[in-house]
Amino acid sequence: MYEFAVTPAVTQIRRRGVSIIEVAAGSIGAELDLEPGDRVMRVNGRLVRDYLDFRFQAAGETELVIDVRKASGEDWELNIERDESEDLGISFEQIVPRQCANECLFCFCKGNPETARPSLFVRDEDVRLSFLYGNYTTLTSITEDEMRRVIEQRLSPQYVSVHATDLDVRAYLLGIDKERADIREKMQQMLDAGIEIHGQVVLCPGINDGEILKRTIYDLARLHPGVSSVAIVPLGLTRYLNEPRLTPVTPQSCRETIKQVSSIQKDLRSRLGTTFAFLGDEIYLKAGQMVPSRKHYGDYPQIEDGIGMVRSFTNQFQSLMRRLDRAVVSEAGSRGPQPGSSAGVARSKRSLFGTIMTGTLFAPVLAQQFERMNQRFGTRLRVVAVENKYFGGDVSVAGLLTGGDFVAARGEVSGDFVIIPKVALKSDEAIMLDGMRFEALREKFDVPLHAWDFQDLVSAIDVSVN
Numbered sequence: 001m002y003e004f005a006v007t008p009a010v011t012q013i014r015r016r017g018v019s020i021i022e023v024a025a026g027s028i029g030a031e032l033d034l035e036p037g038d039r040v041m042r043v044n045g046r047l048v049r050d051y052l053d054f055r056f057q058a059a060g061e062t063e064l065v066i067d068v069r070k071a072s073g074e075d076w077e078l079n080i081e082r083d084e085s086e087d088l089g090i091s092f093e094q095i096v097p098r099q100c101a102n103e104c105l106f107c108f109c110k111g112n113p114e115t116a117r118p119s120l121f122v123r124d125e126d127v128r129l130s131f132l133y134g135n136y137t138t139l140t141s142i143t144e145d146e147m148r149r150v151i152e153q154r155l156s157p158q159y160v161s162v163h164a165t166d167l168d169v170r171a172y173l174l175g176i177d178k179e180r181a182d183i184r185e186k187m188q189q190m191l192d193a194g195i196e197i198h199g200q201v202v203l204c205p206g207i208n209d210g211e212i213l214k215r216t217i218y219d220l221a222r223l224h225p226g227v228s229s230v231a232i233v234p235l236g237l238t239r240y241l242n243e244p245r246l247t248p249v250t251p252q253s254c255r256e257t258i259k260q261v262s263s264i265q266k267d268l269r270s271r272l273g274t275t276f277a278f279l280g281d282e283i284y285l286k287a288g289q290m291v292p293s294r295k296h297y298g299d300y301p302q303i304e305d306g307i308g309m310v311r312s313f314t315n316q317f318q319s320l321m322r323r324l325d326r327a328v329v330s331e332a333g334s335r336g337p338q339p340g341s342s343a344g345v346a347r348s349k350r351s352l353f354g355t356i357m358t359g360t361l362f363a364p365v366l367a368q369q370f371e372r373m374n375q376r377f378g379t380r381l382r383v384v385a386v387e388n389k390y391f392g393g394d395v396s397v398a399g400l401l402t403g404g405d406f407v408a409a410r411g412e413v414s415g416d417f418v419i420i421p422k423v424a425l426k427s428d429e430a431i432m433l434d435g436m437r438f439e440a441l442r443e444k445f446d447v448p449l450h451a452w453d454f455q456d457l458v459s460a461i462d463v464s465v466n
């Protein structure tokens with residue numbers, strides 16, 4: 001009934017099969033009397049360990065034999081015929097992440113307050129989640145079975161935290177021995193099988209910056225196009241992470257990194273045709289510099305890691321401004337000549353009045369955009385920089401703001417609505433990092449509160465102002 005999955009990282013008991021959590025009404029699953037709590041054990045004779053396995057075994061098959069263990073304990077064998085595109089209408093339990101066996105100097109789990117949501121203490125290191133959600137793994141404890149699965153099921157791309165290709169430095173950062181820190185063969189095995197890899201470096205001043213960083217970028221660039229990009233993101237220190245071996249990232253260290261990496265990027269662009277090594281937006285903002293142009297980011301290969309978000313947003317915002325300009329001109333034109341400024345009359349109708357809350361890092365960029373919009377179109381949209389009191393330290397990004405932080409800043413709210421960044425909520429549940437639910441946060445505000453991402457924000461303004 002149970003199998004033991006023993007890895008260098010963790011020993012955990014896994015039940016065989018994958019549980020059904022929902023069956024859509026009127027679906028094939030419902031016709032077959034499948035119910036939440038039933039477990040799918042095999043598809044076409046092959047064992048199923050999670051929903052990825054199910055997806056892999058069932059994909060494109062028009063004839064399926066599914067072995068199910070009913071919640072009652074009965075075993076059923078179901079023979080299914082379907083059109084290729086026909087969905088079975090069943091949803092499965094989430095993947096339970098495998099955990100790492102590292103002791104990274106900068107591990108975010110050590111930077112959490114004790115009261116943080118339990119999921120923030122999960123040290124996930126799981127190639128399945130890397131493929132599904134872009135979570136980074138270190139590959140230090142990947143098993144042969146997992147490697148086979150990545151290759152067989154083509155779980156590509158994989159996101160790998162490299163940090164440094166110098167093995168002494170990598171081992172030091174990860175808190176493991178050099179032998180385990182060495183992932184060259186594992187990466188090569190993936191690359192040989194055609195699995196694409198995106199790398200990541202968490203930049204720790206005095207440890208893996210300077211010459212170590214340069215070597216890391218060039219070592220990985222030699223593996224291009226298999227390794228298609230590298231994200232370089234700054235170390236984030238909260239007030240709970242008291243690790244004396246870590247030095248905070250400063251505006252000066254950011255400026256030095258930009259200077260160094262810019263010339264490497266230039267060199268790589270001329271040789272590989274891509275910027276390849278991308279610096280996190282925070283590095284530019286902390287340095288007091290504007291992020292690079294749209295061209296620099298190509299097709300934004302590291303946008304999931306937040307790289308290029310500022311550029312993407314400012315470009316979308318500029319297009320929005322151009323659309324609004326055109327709308328004002330055509331509105332004024334359709335009314336014919338007006339006394340005074342025609343655009344001014346059009347603007348006076350535009351009364352969007354509200355507050356946009358975000359982290360202190362991005363707030364100045366956002367405020368600048370909205371000031372231009374307010375001046376040109378008469379909107380009254382105000383940006384409030386919310387300080388992260390929950391994590392403290394140098395945490396300034398929007399995604400780590402908590403319910404308590406928003407509540408603490410509510411005195412600065414003005415207007416008819418408030419917008420908070422959607423990224424501050426868990427991706428699959430309306431809950432924030434301090435455990436406060438979005439609905440509970442809403443009740444603390446006197447005006448409607450929305451959780452939006454940049455795209456939602458731009459679309460909402462577009463619709464409201466036009």
Ligand code: SF4
Binds near residue numbers: 122
């Ligand atoms: S940072 Fe990631 S890999 Fe390192 S110890 Fe924490 S969870 Fe594990």
